[in-house]
Amino acid sequence: MRQSLEPVIKPLAVMESQCPFCSVQCKVKVTEENIPESSRLSYKAEGISNAASEGRLCVKGMNAHQHATSAARLLHPLIKKDGRLVPASWEEALQTISGHFKSAIKERGPDSIGVYGGGSLTNEAAYLLGKFARVALGTKYIDYNGRFCMSAAASAGNKTFGIDRGLTCRLADIPLARCIVLAGTNIAECQPTLMPYFNKAKENGAKIIVIDPRVTATAAVADLHLQIRPGTDAALANGMLKIILEEGLADESFVRARTKGFEELKSHLEKADLSEIASLCGLNAEAIREAAVTYAQADTGIIFTARGVEQQTDGHMSVRNFLNLVLATGKIGREGCGYGAVTGQGNGQGGREHGQKADQLPGYRMIDNESDRAYVASVWGIAPEQIPGKGVSAYEMMELVAKEQIKTLFVMGSNPIVSNPNARLVEEGLRKLDLLVVADMFLTETAALADVVLPVSAYLENGGTMTNLEGRVLLREAARPVPGEARHDWSILCQLANQLGKGDYFTFGSSEEIFNELRLASRGGVADYYGITYDRLRREEGIYWPCPSKDDSGTGLLFREKFAHPDGKAVFTVVESRSPQETPSADYPLTLTNGRLLAHYLTGVQTRRSPSLAAREVENFMEINPRTAQKFRIEDGEWVEVRSRRGSFTVRSRVTKQIREDTVFVPMHWGGAQNVNRATTPELDPFCKMPGFKTSAVSVRPVRLLQREGR
Structure with missing residues (x-):
C-alpha cells in the first residue's frame, strides 16, 4: 500500500x-495548527x-478567533505624548491614571x-466595574452601552411582570x-443559530408573524x-388588542385571576379607530386583523421584540403594549408561551443585572432603595x-462630558464615539476631557482619542460567566495565555483600586473569587445568583436564574403561578397610538432606520478586524427603494450623503x-464618515433613556450632485 506523502498535521x-x-x-x-x-x-x-445553540455556529462564531489572534491587537499600554500615543509601561500607565483620579477627586x-x-463584559467584570466606580472612585456616574440595547424591554418587563429577564420562557x-x-427582530441574521427552533415550530404547524x-x-x-412604518409599533399593538377584544378572543379568566388594570385598557381601546391605526402604521387593516386573530386563537404563542421596537423614544411603552397582548391572551407561564426580549450583546442580560447601570446595584437591586443599599453595603464592607446615588444614562453622560461637567472618563469594553x-x-x-482612559483590545475610534489606552484580554483568554438571552448563566473558561502585556479587565480594576488606596476592597485573585462575592451581593435580589457556583456550572453546563440556593435547579419557565410583583399580579397599562418622535418634512422627507x-x-x-467577516461587507451602505432612488436621482452603488x-x-x-418607499436603512457597524449615528436623534425615552435610533428624518442626495453644486 502506498503511503500518503501528505504531512501529518498535529494540533498545537x-x-x-x-x-x-x-x-x-x-x-x-478552536483548534490551532501549524x-x-x-x-x-x-x-x-x-x-x-450545548443546550442553547445545540452545537451550531454562525459565520461570526466560526471566525471569532480571527480578531483574538489578530496582529492588530493592543499588546502594551499606550500614553499620549506630544499628541501621539506611544508605548508605556504598566507602572507608568497606572500611575498616570490613579494620579489623575486622585487630583480630580x-x-x-x-x-x-x-x-x-x-454589555460584552463578563458578569464578573461588570460587577467589579460597578463596585470600582462606587467604592474606589465614589462617583455616581456609571452606565454602559447596554442602555442602547435592552433598556426599553428591561423597564417594560419590570413594570409589567415585576422582573426583567430576556425570555420568560426557554428556547x-x-x-x-x-x-x-417577531416584532422588530431579524433573528436570521442577528441570532442565526436560533433559527432551527423557529423552523421546527413551523414544521409543528406554527404561524410566524414578522x-x-x-x-x-x-x-x-x-x-x-407586516411591513410597518418605523416608529408605529405601539399603535399596531393597539390595533391588534382592539380586534382581540371586539372578537371576544381575550382570556378573561386569566385576566381576572392574574392581572390588574384591564378595565382601563379596555375603555381606552373602545375609543380607538382601527382605520386610523392602519393608516398611521402604513398597513392594511385586514392584515392587522389577520395577525391579531391568528395570535389570539392559537393555543400557545410567544411574542419576541428587539431593537426595532425598543430603540425608539416610546420604546418602553411600545414593549408594554406587546406585553398587553401577551396578558390579554393569557399566553404566559405555561409551556410554549411567553415573551422574549431578544438580547443583542453577548452579556446584555448579565451586564445589566449587577451594578453597571446608573440606577442599579448587584442582583438587580435599585440604588435608591434603602434596604438594597444597606444590603450591598454590608457585602462591600462600607456604610x-x-x-x-443614582447617576444618568449613557448618552446623558456624554452630554455632561460635552458640557464639561464630567472632565475625566474611564471607558471599558465600549466604543461610545460610534455607538x-x-x-x-x-x-x-x-x-x-482632561483625561480619557480606554481599556480595549484594539485602537478603536474612541481609543484613538484617549490619553491612556490599556490592552485587555480577549474572549479566548479571559474566563468568567455570561448570561444568555434566556437567563441561563454559562461559564466561559480561559483557553489560552494572554498575549504580550495585555491584562484581564478585572485585574486592571483591582490594580487601579489598589493605587487609589482602596485595595482592601478588591483583593481578588481570580474571576471565580469575584463571582463568589457577586453571588453573595445578588442573594435575595431579583436576579439571585447565590445558588450558582463555578463547580455547578462545570457539571451542569448552565443554570437559569433566579437560583437562590445550591440545591435549586434554577427557573427556566417564569410565572407559572404568579408574577414577581408583591401581589403576584401582572399589570396592564394604557398606551397611546402616536406618530414617531421625528416625522418627515419637506427638507427631510425620508425616515432613516438602522440595524x-x-x-x-x-x-x-472585532468583526471588522476579522478578514473573513470584513470581506463579506467591506463598507457601509444605505438600502433605498427603487422608486425612491429614482425620485432622488440615486443610482445603485453610488455614494450618497444622508x-x-x-x-x-x-x-x-x-x-x-426590500425596503419601504418612505424609509432608508443603514447598518450600525462603521465609524468615521460612514457612521449612521452622525445623523440619529439624541431624544430619549422618558422611562428608560433609550435613544430614538430607529426614526430619524433625513434627506438623501448623490455625492456627484453635491460636488457639482460645490458642496
Whole structure:
C-alpha cells in the first residue's frame, strides 16, 4: 500500500470557549495548527453541543478567533505624548491614571469622573466595574452601552411582570408555540443559530408573524409580514388588542385571576379607530386583523421584540403594549408561551443585572432603595451612605462630558464615539476631557482619542460567566495565555483600586473569587445568583436564574403561578397610538432606520478586524427603494450623503425592493464618515433613556450632485 506523502498535521492547541458575540453564547472549539512548510498558524472552529445553540455556529462564531489572534491587537499600554500615543509601561500607565483620579477627586469631586462600561463584559467584570466606580472612585456616574440595547424591554418587563429577564420562557418552548410574533427582530441574521427552533415550530404547524419595515431574511420565513412604518409599533399593538377584544378572543379568566388594570385598557381601546391605526402604521387593516386573530386563537404563542421596537423614544411603552397582548391572551407561564426580549450583546442580560447601570446595584437591586443599599453595603464592607446615588444614562453622560461637567472618563469594553446617537457631539465632548482612559483590545475610534489606552484580554483568554438571552448563566473558561502585556479587565480594576488606596476592597485573585462575592451581593435580589457556583456550572453546563440556593435547579419557565410583583399580579397599562418622535418634512422627507448585518457586531471593533467577516461587507451602505432612488436621482452603488438635523454621513447606495418607499436603512457597524449615528436623534425615552435610533428624518442626495453644486 502506498503511503500518503501528505504531512501529518498535529494540533498545537485545542481551545474550548464561547463565542463572544450575540446573546445565544454558542459553545465553540478552536483548534490551532501549524501550516506545513510555513511559520504561520491556522485555526479551525467548530460548535460544541450545548443546550442553547445545540452545537451550531454562525459565520461570526466560526471566525471569532480571527480578531483574538489578530496582529492588530493592543499588546502594551499606550500614553499620549506630544499628541501621539506611544508605548508605556504598566507602572507608568497606572500611575498616570490613579494620579489623575486622585487630583480630580480632590479638586472637582468624584462626580467629575465618569465610568462607561459594556454589555460584552463578563458578569464578573461588570460587577467589579460597578463596585470600582462606587467604592474606589465614589462617583455616581456609571452606565454602559447596554442602555442602547435592552433598556426599553428591561423597564417594560419590570413594570409589567415585576422582573426583567430576556425570555420568560426557554428556547425549548419555541417549537411548542403555535403562533410566534417577531416584532422588530431579524433573528436570521442577528441570532442565526436560533433559527432551527423557529423552523421546527413551523414544521409543528406554527404561524410566524414578522413586524419589520424591511423584507429581511427573517421576514422571508414568515406566514405574515407586516411591513410597518418605523416608529408605529405601539399603535399596531393597539390595533391588534382592539380586534382581540371586539372578537371576544381575550382570556378573561386569566385576566381576572392574574392581572390588574384591564378595565382601563379596555375603555381606552373602545375609543380607538382601527382605520386610523392602519393608516398611521402604513398597513392594511385586514392584515392587522389577520395577525391579531391568528395570535389570539392559537393555543400557545410567544411574542419576541428587539431593537426595532425598543430603540425608539416610546420604546418602553411600545414593549408594554406587546406585553398587553401577551396578558390579554393569557399566553404566559405555561409551556410554549411567553415573551422574549431578544438580547443583542453577548452579556446584555448579565451586564445589566449587577451594578453597571446608573440606577442599579448587584442582583438587580435599585440604588435608591434603602434596604438594597444597606444590603450591598454590608457585602462591600462600607456604610450605606458611602454608596453614591443614582447617576444618568449613557448618552446623558456624554452630554455632561460635552458640557464639561464630567472632565475625566474611564471607558471599558465600549466604543461610545460610534455607538451613541448624535455622534459628533460625543466626539467633540471627548476631545474636551482632561483625561480619557480606554481599556480595549484594539485602537478603536474612541481609543484613538484617549490619553491612556490599556490592552485587555480577549474572549479566548479571559474566563468568567455570561448570561444568555434566556437567563441561563454559562461559564466561559480561559483557553489560552494572554498575549504580550495585555491584562484581564478585572485585574486592571483591582490594580487601579489598589493605587487609589482602596485595595482592601478588591483583593481578588481570580474571576471565580469575584463571582463568589457577586453571588453573595445578588442573594435575595431579583436576579439571585447565590445558588450558582463555578463547580455547578462545570457539571451542569448552565443554570437559569433566579437560583437562590445550591440545591435549586434554577427557573427556566417564569410565572407559572404568579408574577414577581408583591401581589403576584401582572399589570396592564394604557398606551397611546402616536406618530414617531421625528416625522418627515419637506427638507427631510425620508425616515432613516438602522440595524445589524449577519457578518458584523455592534460598532465592528472585532468583526471588522476579522478578514473573513470584513470581506463579506467591506463598507457601509444605505438600502433605498427603487422608486425612491429614482425620485432622488440615486443610482445603485453610488455614494450618497444622508443628512438630518444633527449632521450627515456618506455611504454607498443599495437599491432594493426590500425596503419601504418612505424609509432608508443603514447598518450600525462603521465609524468615521460612514457612521449612521452622525445623523440619529439624541431624544430619549422618558422611562428608560433609550435613544430614538430607529426614526430619524433625513434627506438623501448623490455625492456627484453635491460636488457639482460645490458642496
